[in-house]
Amino acid sequence: MQAWASARRLEGARIGLVPTMGYLHDGHLSLIEQARRHADAVVVSLFVNPVQFGPNEDFEKYPRDEARDLARCEQAGASAVFLPPVATMYAPDASVFITEERLSAGLCGARRPGHFRGVCTVVAKLFNLTLPHVAVFGQKDYQQAAVIRRMVRDLNFPVEIVVAPIVREPDGLAMSSRNVYLSEVERRRALGLSRALQAAAACVAEGGAAAAAVRARMAEVIDAHALQLDYAEIVDAESLEPVAEARRGNVALIAAQCGRTRLIDNRIL
Ligand code: AMP
Numbered sequence: 001m002q003a004w005a006s007a008r009r010l011e012g013a014r015i016g017l018v019p020t021m022g023y024l025h026d027g028h029l030s031l032i033e034q035a036r037r038h039a040d041a042v043v044v045s046l047f048v049n050p051v052q053f054g055p056n057e058d059f060e061k062y063p064r065d066e067a068r069d070l071a072r073c074e075q076a077g078a079s080a081v082f083l084p085p086v087a088t089m090y091a092p093d094a095s096v097f098i099t100e101e102r103l104s105a106g107l108c109g110a111r112r113p114g115h116f117r118g119v120c121t122v123v124a125k126l127f128n129l130t131l132p133h134v135a136v137f138g139q140k141d142y143q144q145a146a147v148i149r150r151m152v153r154d155l156n157f158p159v160e161i162v163v164a165p166i167v168r169e170p171d172g173l174a175m176s177s178r179n180v181y182l183s184e185v186e187r188r189r190a191l192g193l194s195r196a197l198q199a200a201a202a203c204v205a206e207g208g209a210a211a212a213a214v215r216a217r218m219a220e221v222i223d224a225h226a227l228q229l230d231y232a233e234i235v236d237a238e239s240l241e242p243v244a245e246a247r248r249g250n251v252a253l254i255a256a257q258c259g260r261t262r263l264i265d266n267r268i269l
Pocket of ligand 1: 019021022027028030136137138139141165166168174175176177
């Protein structure tokens with residue numbers, strides 16, 4: 001991978017990276033499209049990274065379809081697909097990991113200990129392997145994008161970070177590889193997340209609102225859809241610190257359990 005990337009660089013090509021865990025949907029394809037706008041050669045990585053999954057999470061049963069992913073990457077105009085086996089990525093005695101200590105403390109970081117350590121480590125490795133000038137991430141994982149930006153800033157990675165908007169199903173559900181886990185009933189309940197975010201946006205449409213009231217409104221919508229709320233927060237867009245007064249430009253983030261599936265979504269108010 002490094003040899004391929006070095007050769008492209010010597011030719012003067014600008015390399016774009018789209019890191020994914022595969023089982024590609026239209027959200028992933030929109031990232032490839034963005035990457036093509038920012039780069040000459042786009043590398044898509046397909047790697048279900050064991051280090052970012054907790055012991056009781058879905059690493060083993062995470063959906064995989066390599067043949068379909070390869071076809072979709074080719075169709076979308078990727079120049080290369082990088083699918084490293086786990087054993088190639090991690091030596092059995094690997095002992096260096098990257099931890100971000102502020103932005104990853106709350107939200108998903110608080111519920112999934114070690115998750116962002118796994119994300120930072122694998123993204124740093126993918127940067128070193130694919131030598132990108134630019135890397136594209138989705139707003140779907142808002143906290144992840146913020147943590148990666150911080151890692152790039154604080155460790156001086158020579159990589160420009162682009163964050164692409166959330167791609168949704170026609171009814172509003174944010175696309176996710178994990179949506180395939182949902183039964184028909186759960187699929188309808190899952191709309192509670194985007195509807196809760198819509199309700200949050202409505203709360204601040206005419207000016208500020210107490211964040212506690214907005215969070216309560218979001219919790220109500222989640223309840224009404226028979227989902228189990230994990231968190232509903234209104235945070236500052238940069239620091240990810242919870243705000244007392246919700247205003248335009250803040251971000252509403254939500255996570256909920258839908259049956260056995262954990263779903264996340266967010267919206268810039
Ligand atoms: P994943 O394969 O879930 O790790 O996601 C790989 C990349 O695709 C991440 O940067 C995600 O934020 C992004 N992504 C996932 N779902 C969507 C979506 N619905 N819209 C835009 N980007 C997405």
